[in-house]
Amino acid sequence: MERKTKVNAEDGKQELVITREFDLPVDLLFRAYVEPEIVEQWMGTKVLKLENKKHGGWHFETSDASGKVVFEASGTIHEFVPDQKITRTFEMENAPFPAQLEFLVFEPLTDDTSKLSMHIVYKSVALRDQMMQMGFAPGLNMAHNRLQTIVSKLK
């Protein structure tokens, strides 16, 4: 598949920008971020709370087969403009990483294509680099195989 995802992480900065163009209308791209049932499918995590509004909060958790929680993250939504933008914080529970700030901008390119920009700001340069090295990012996708199963079921 063509690589459409770009990461811009300048040396010595505590931020990075991820951009991606989708073969989806912007409203469909936005839905993937707001409907808990869909978020659960592509992020492979359980959505405990997702309040899509200013002052709203979100809370995701992933459990292993025995029901033990192996990943938990939460944050607050600061801006919510349908089909345009979401500004939110992200913090992992029980992990030595402080909260990060995320600016998500959704733009239509054509009627059938759209673009997402994620601007993520970390507490420090060292923390940004560490998060990238670990492959850490908002909405961890650890249940990779499970997600593939879901996708193939939808086919």
Next chain:
Amino acid sequence: MNLRRDVFQAIADPTRRAILLLVASQAMTAGAIASNFDTARPTVSKHLQILTECELLEQKQNGREIYYHINAKKMKAVADFIEPFRQMWDDRFNKLEAIMKKYKSKK
């Protein structure tokens, strides 16, 4: 498998990245790690072996059990970490796109 073991090879694989993410949150036994994947247990063991050979994971004995820990020093040694990070997001967004296309076609 008789491939050269290096960190780039180790983190190029989505399942191994998932294992690293899992173990980064807390040290875990092989059984606990395997329970997070639909993959057969021997396959997960192979991934753990590769990650350990690359020194991305360390084994520590705790009573009768062996726990896998993340080796943060080795992770820092990964010089060009942007590409694996980009690939991870690319994979994730590819899935989002595939899923949303199904939603679209259902309409």
